[in-house]
Amino acid sequence: MTRSERDKMQSGDWYCCLDSELDALRHTARVAVHRHNLAPPDRGTPFSPPLADLFAAYGKHCFIEAPFHCAYGINITLGDNVYLNAGCTILDTAPVTIGDRCMFGPNVQIYCAQHHKDAILRSQGQEIALPVTIGQNVWIGGSAILMPGVSIGDSAIVGAGSVVLSDVAAGTTVVGAPARVLTA
Numbered sequence: 423m424t425r426s427e428r429d430k431m432q433s434g435d436w437y438c439c440l441d442s443e444l445d446a447l448r449h450t451a452r453v454a455v456h457r458h459n460l461a462p463p464d465r466g467t468p469f470s471p472p473l474a475d476l477f478a479a480y481g482k483h484c485f486i487e488a489p490f491h492c493a494y495g496i497n498i499t500l501g502d503n504v505y506l507n508a509g510c511t512i513l514d515t516a517p518v519t520i521g522d523r524c525m526f527g528p529n530v531q532i533y534c535a536q537h538h539k540d541a542i543l544r545s546q547g548q549e550i551a552l553p554v555t556i557g558q559n560v561w562i563g564g565s566a567i568l569m570p571g572v573s574i575g576d577s578a579i580v581g582a583g584s585v586v587l588s589d590v591a592a593g594t595t596v597v598g599a600p601a602r603v604l605t606a
Contacts (some may be wrong), residue, residue, distance in 0.1 A: 527564030
């Protein structure tokens with residue numbers, strides 16, 4: 423039996439992103455994100471209703487500033503007390519897990535898609551989805567970029583403008599492009 427491109431994506435195998443089922447899922451996400459980004463501020467709403475219907479899961483007291491963008495939404499899980507500042511982009515072709523009490527500065531970007539290195543296969547939409555995991559009490563500075571497959575340990579700090587290419591150990595601070603451990 424032939425597996426769908428979505429099944430391949432979700433199982434971490436190479437898949438073609440140029441697929442009607444995946445396109446429909448991305449369209450659903452674009453609609454939800456558009457509604458979130460145009461919604462008036464409302465102190466009475468515990469979490470953005472359009473995103474609540476889209477995300478895999480979210481905890482208590484989460485807040486996402488507009489504008490926000492995600493590829494699918496269905497692969498995003500937020501813990502309790504998560505704050506994402508304006509301009510956050512999460513390209514969630516794989517699971518993106520953000521732990522309790524995490525804070526993101528403006529314009530943080532998380533990428534899960536690793537496009538094929540072969541130019542012909544890349545032009546045909548071949549990519550693989552690698553999860554991004556962020557522990558608890560993590561602070562991601564503004565305009566930081568988290569690349570496919572990285573894990574950020576509990577209580578770590580990613581400095582503003584950093585490009586994270588590899589895992590960050592718990593309790594460490596990384597800065598720069600590529601991000602490196604900051605020593606005192």
